[in-house]
Amino acid sequence: MRRITLTRFLIEEQRHKGVIQSDLRLLIEVVARACKAIAIAIGKGNLADVLGSNATENVQGEVQKKLDVISNEILLEANEWGGHLAAMASEEMDHPYVIPHRYPKGEYLLLFDPLDGSSNIDVNVSVGTIFSVLQCPENIDHVEEHHFLQAGAKQVCAGYAVYGPTTLLVLTLGNGVHCFTLDRELGSFVLTESNLRIPEETKEFSINMSNMRHWEPPVRRYIDELLAGRTGPRGKDFNMRWVASMVADVHRILTRGGIFMYPRDAREPGKPGKLRLMYEANPMSFIVEQAGGASTDGTQRILDIQPTELHQRVAVFLGSKNEVEHVTAYHR
Ligand code: AHM
Ligand code: MG
Numbered sequence: 001m002r003r004i005t006l007t008r009f010l011i012e013e014q015r016h017k018g019v020i021q022s023d024l025r026l027l028i029e030v031v032a033r034a035c036k037a038i039a040i041a042i043g044k045g046n047l048a049d050v051l052g053s054n055a056t057e058n059v060q061g062e063v064q065k066k067l068d069v070i071s072n073e074i075l076l077e078a079n080e081w082g083g084h085l086a087a088m089a090s091e092e093m094d095h096p097y098v099i100p101h102r103y104p105k106g107e108y109l110l111l112f113d114p115l116d117g118s119s120n121i122d123v124n125v126s127v128g129t130i131f132s133v134l135q136c137p138e139n140i141d142h143v144e145e146h147h148f149l150q151a152g153a154k155q156v157c158a159g160y161a162v163y164g165p166t167t168l169l170v171l172t173l174g175n176g177v178h179c180f181t182l183d184r185e186l187g188s189f190v191l192t193e194s195n196l197r198i199p200e201e202t203k204e205f206s207i208n209m210s211n212m213r214h215w216e217p218p219v220r221r222y223i224d225e226l227l228a229g230r231t232g233p234r235g236k237d238f239n240m241r242w243v244a245s246m247v248a249d250v251h252r253i254l255t256r257g258g259i260f261m262y263p264r265d266a267r268e269p270g271k272p273g274k275l276r277l278m279y280e281a282n283p284m285s286f287i288v289e290q291a292g293g294a295s296t297d298g299t300q301r302i303l304d305i306q307p308t309e310l311h312q313r314v315a316v317f318l319g320s321k322n323e324v325e326h327v328t329a330y331h332r
Helices: 007-019 024-047 066-080 118-121 209-214 217-227 246-256 277-290 322-331
Strands: 053-056 063-065 085-090 107-118 127-135 155-161 167-172 175-184 186-195 202-205 260-261 294-296 316-319
Touching: 007 024, 007 063, 007 175, 007 186, 024 066, 024 155, 024 167, 024 175, 053 066, 063 066, 063 118, 063 175, 063 186, 066 127, 085 277, 107 118, 118 127, 127 246, 127 277, 155 209, 155 246, 155 260, 155 277, 167 246, 167 277, 175 277, 175 294, 202 246, 209 217, 246 260, 246 277, 246 316, 260 322, 277 294, 277 316, 294 322, 316 322
Parallel strands: 085 107, 202 260
Antiparallel strands: 053 063, 107 127, 127 155, 155 167, 167 175, 175 186, 260 316, 294 316
C-alpha cells in the first residue's frame, strides 16, 4: 500500500496544485509536530503528573488544567522560531503573542485552542487541539489584536487533532478535508482519508441537554421535535451523543453525520453561547463547510461573522446540512 505522509501530501499540494506556499507548508508541519508532542504529554497522564488543575485562570475566568498550560507552551515554542508567523493568539492567553524580534517574521497569524475539552482530561476521554490560520495584513510593523479580527471566511487553513484511541489530524486548506492518522512507531501522520463528506441527512444530534431550561424558543422547539421521534413531526427516531469535547463530537459528525449545537442561552446574557468564535467555531465551520456540511449561529453563516473581540463567544449549529438549515429556519 502506498503511504502518503503529511509531509508528502503537503509537498504535492504545493508542487502540483499550487494550493499552498512553502511557509504555510512549514506552519502545518510545525503545528502537526506540536500536536504529536501534546499527544505524548497527554498519554503519560499520572505517570508524569500532568493531570489536574493549575492554580491559574484563563481570560474567560476558567480554571486552567495543567495540560492546558503545557499544550499552550508546546504550541508557542514550536511555532515562534520558524519564520512563518507574525503572531499567535490562544484561548488560554489574554493577549496575542507577537513573534520576538530575534526571529524572522512571517506572513501568517495562528490561532488555537491548545486543548479543547479540558474537562475530559482527568477522566481519560478524548480531547483535542483546534487551530486556524489567517493571513497577516500587509506592511504591519507591530501586530495587534485587531489584525486578528477577520471573518472566518478569510481562513487559509484550519484543522484539529483528536487525542483518542488513535491520534488524528484533520485538515483543510480550502480544497476538501483530509484526515491523517499518527503512526506511533514511525512518528509521522499518514493520510488515511481524503475528501471527507458529511451526509446531508442524519438521525443523530449533539447538545448538552442539561441546559434545556435556559435555551431560546427556536432551540427548544427543534429539540422537542427531535425527541418526539417517529410519531412526532419529524417522523423518525433520533439518537443523541454528547462527548463534551467539541473535537470528538465534530469528528463523529465528519465520520457519520449529525448536528452539533451549543446555542446561546439565558445563563449569562452577556455571553452569546459558550464556544469561542476565533478558536473553535471558525476553524470547525471551515472544516464542516469544506466537507459539505453547514454551520450557523442560528441566524447567519458563522464564517461571515465579522469578529469584534479576540475572545468573543458565539452560538454554534453545525454538521449535516439539512438539520442545520432546519434549526436555523426556526430562528427566523
Ligand atoms: P474548553 O475549550 O474550555 O474545553 O470548552 C469547550 C468545550 C467543548 O469542547 C465542548 O463542546 C463544550 O465545551 C462542552 O461544554 P459543557 O461542559 O457545557 O457540556
Ligand atoms: Mg475549547
